[in-house]
Amino acid sequence: MQIQDLPYPDPGVPDVRSGPRFLWWLWRNQLGGQIRSLAWGVLHFVSVSALPFCVGLAVQAVVDRSGTRLALTGVLLLVCGTGIAVGDAFLHRAAVTNWITAAARVQQLLARRAAQLGSALTRRVAAGEVVAVSTGDVERIGWFVEALSRFTAAALTVVVVCVGLLAYQPALGVVVAVGLPVVALAVLPLLPRATRRADVQREKAGRATELASDTVAGLRVLRGIGGEELFLDRYRHASQEVRHAAVRSARMWSLISAIQVLLPGLLLIAVVWHGIHLARQGRITVGELVTVYSAVMVLNYPLRHFEEIAMAYSFSRPSARRAARVLSLERATDTGGSREAAVPDGDLYDPLTGLLAAAGRFTAVVCGDPDAAGRLAERLGGHPTEPGPSVLLGGVPLDELPLDSARAAVLVQDKDPVLLSGSLRDLLDVPASGAVRAEDALAAAQCEDVLDALVQGSLAADDPMDARITERGRSLSGGQRQRLALARSLVTDPGVLVLDEPTSAVDSHTEARIAEGLRGLRSGRTTVVFTSSPLLLDRADRVALVHDGEVVAVGPHRELLDADPRYRAVVTRETEDERDTAVAASASAGTGTRETPGRAGAAGTLDAADEDALLGTLGELEEIEESA
Numbered sequence: 001m002q003i004q005d006l007p008y009p010d011p012g013v014p015d016v017r018s019g020p021r022f023l024w025w026l027w028r029n030q031l032g033g034q035i036r037s038l039a040w041g042v043l044h045f046v047s048v049s050a051l052p053f054c055v056g057l058a059v060q061a062v063v064d065r066s067g068t069r070l071a072l073t074g075v076l077l078l079v080c081g082t083g084i085a086v087g088d089a090f091l092h093r094a095a096v097t098n099w100i101t102a103a104a105r106v107q108q109l110l111a112r113r114a115a116q117l118g119s120a121l122t123r124r125v126a127a128g129e130v131v132a133v134s135t136g137d138v139e140r141i142g143w144f145v146e147a148l149s150r151f152t153a154a155a156l157t158v159v160v161v162c163v164g165l166l167a168y169q170p171a172l173g174v175v176v177a178v179g180l181p182v183v184a185l186a187v188l189p190l191l192p193r194a195t196r197r198a199d200v201q202r203e204k205a206g207r208a209t210e211l212a213s214d215t216v217a218g219l220r221v222l223r224g225i226g227g228e229e230l231f232l233d234r235y236r237h238a239s240q241e242v243r244h245a246a247v248r249s250a251r252m253w254s255l256i257s258a259i260q261v262l263l264p265g266l267l268l269i270a271v272v273w274h275g276i277h278l279a280r281q282g283r284i285t286v287g288e289l290v291t292v293y294s295a296v297m298v299l300n301y302p303l304r305h306f307e308e309i310a311m312a313y314s315f316s317r318p319s320a321r322r323a324a325r326v327l328s329l330e331r332a333t334d335t336g337g338s339r340e341a342a343v344p345d346g347d348l349y350d351p352l353t354g355l356l357a358a359a360g361r362f363t364a365v366v367c368g369d370p371d372a373a374g375r376l377a378e379r380l381g382g383h384p385t386e387p388g389p390s391v392l393l394g395g396v397p398l399d400e401l402p403l404d405s406a407r408a409a410v411l412v413q414d415k416d417p418v419l420l421s422g423s424l425r426d427l428l429d430v431p432a433s434g435a436v437r438a439e440d441a442l443a444a445a446q447c448e449d450v451l452d453a454l455v456q457g458s459l460a461a462d463d464p465m466d467a468r469i470t471e472r473g474r475s476l477s478g479g480q481r482q483r484l485a486l487a488r489s490l491v492t493d494p495g496v497l498v499l500d501e502p503t504s505a506v507d508s509h510t511e512a513r514i515a516e517g518l519r520g521l522r523s524g525r526t527t528v529v530f531t532s533s534p535l536l537l538d539r540a541d542r543v544a545l546v547h548d549g550e551v552v553a554v555g556p557h558r559e560l561l562d563a564d565p566r567y568r569a570v571v572t573r574e575t576e577d578e579r580d581t582a583v584a585a586s587a588s589a590g591t592g593t594r595e596t597p598g599r600a601g602a603a604g605t606l607d608a609a610d611e612d613a614l615l616g617t618l619g620e621l622e623e624i625e626e627s628a
Helices: 019-028 031-063 067-117 120-124 127-168 170-185 188-217 219-225 228-280 286-298 300-327 370-380 403-409 438-444 448-457 478-492 508-521 557-563 565-572 576-589 597-602 608-627
Strands: 348-350 355-357 362-367 410-413 496-500 526-530 542-547 550-555
Touching: 019 031, 019 067, 019 127, 019 300, 031 067, 031 127, 031 286, 031 300, 067 120, 067 127, 067 300, 127 170, 127 188, 127 286, 127 300, 170 228, 170 286, 170 300, 188 228, 188 300, 228 286, 228 300, 286 300, 348 370, 355 370, 355 542, 362 370, 362 565, 370 410, 370 496, 370 526, 370 542, 403 410, 410 478, 438 448, 438 478, 438 508, 448 478, 478 496, 478 508, 542 557, 542 565, 550 557, 550 565, 557 565
Parallel strands: 362 526, 362 542, 410 496, 496 526
Antiparallel strands: 348 355, 542 550
């Protein structure tokens, strides 16, 4: 695999049982590139290590006054220089290719897993950890996979040089052959401690990244409640912990580096001291002493790769462990499905809760628990967080459909949709039926003021569709982001559209217009909206109340408002005392789930005039909040 061939057609199925197994799987899947890197590395390191032999031959040729041997030595030096240049160039090319392709494979695996899990990913793994894995951890994993072949080439070169010195000059070769393993392996007792300290540093850095990511994502809320200083102190404390952990880790690695400098120096002193004695006794020539001395000096170069591979492994192991943990996450249902790819239509029914959304109708769902509403919305889209009976669409279980078919049949927009950076045209360029134009979707979502804000923020854009949207739409208010996300969902025009609190950050006047636009644009299409807003509920064909995980009441909004105290408590936001009073009044009247309008008012329910006045006041407050 070359860089120009990326991305991989199929990145494969990784071994995620542990971090080391994942690293080994990556190395095996790049065997061709690893062999090329190993071959060029051996050529480069052997050519470098051969230089001392050439120097020794040249010195001895000068001592013996042999011009022929000196010329031959010059040719050998030229060959070695060529081998060094060619080997280094292609080794670097192969190493970078291995690094980039390994990182790209991991990124593809992470992207595929994120696409399969959908919104369930950030519920099971912190968003900051996902960011850390897909950025810094990917680079460290690629570093180790790439460095492994270079280390193997360096180790083979050390073995070749030791064997060559034993054959060339046994008296000094024995000293080198005994000393080099000691030099190479002396730091092994320190590696576990260094690895543990590196693990602690990476874990603390990951937590700091998570905290920073969460803080940036909620910066508007923090500013609104005055919590900036609190989170700043938390991040400052986490940052200091990372710094202290990094200093402790650096101390250990500096000790390892010092040993890697000290021991080769001691070996060199021992070789020179012993060699001088042998030369004085006439047992070796000056050229042989120079050759052995130069060989030990040059061996410091491949020996540095022993330290590098130890660092690469210690830093990549926690990264590989985090990546394996993310990649090991599975959906509650099979992504392949047991049925042929098809997009069914018809009524949407959840047997777990009893919720029925009639085909072609506008159904609203009221749920007092926002988290339960979010889980139910995902179940309706075929993305259950827990095993259970499948949602049926036209009698077809969504769990038995391939994931692509289920997503094409039912589109779920969660309560916190993400806007990707780019132009508005790019944002609305999504797989769609083609029946809904972008202009109609934007109009239905009441995005006129959003378009004006985007044009004002993009000086070079005359057409609002070419205006730039910043990352996650941070330059827009919460209500503006919601409306753009709603427009994107409307453009898609799926057979079934599930919206979770699509107007929670929008003022009441705009919300009323959105409700009319949504009903008009989705006429004849199945739409399910999770909301407690009276403006949306009043325009729904059918409203279902979900309580304790099951549908307990179904009917038009105004009938449920009069008849069911639990529904009224959620929609009008009654207090617990008011709700208990309403339930008691209902029970004493013997009316079951219905109350007379007078008694409903006594129980705390607002009449129509009071409700309109309250909604007007809330609308003014919401407008102030959104503009802020």
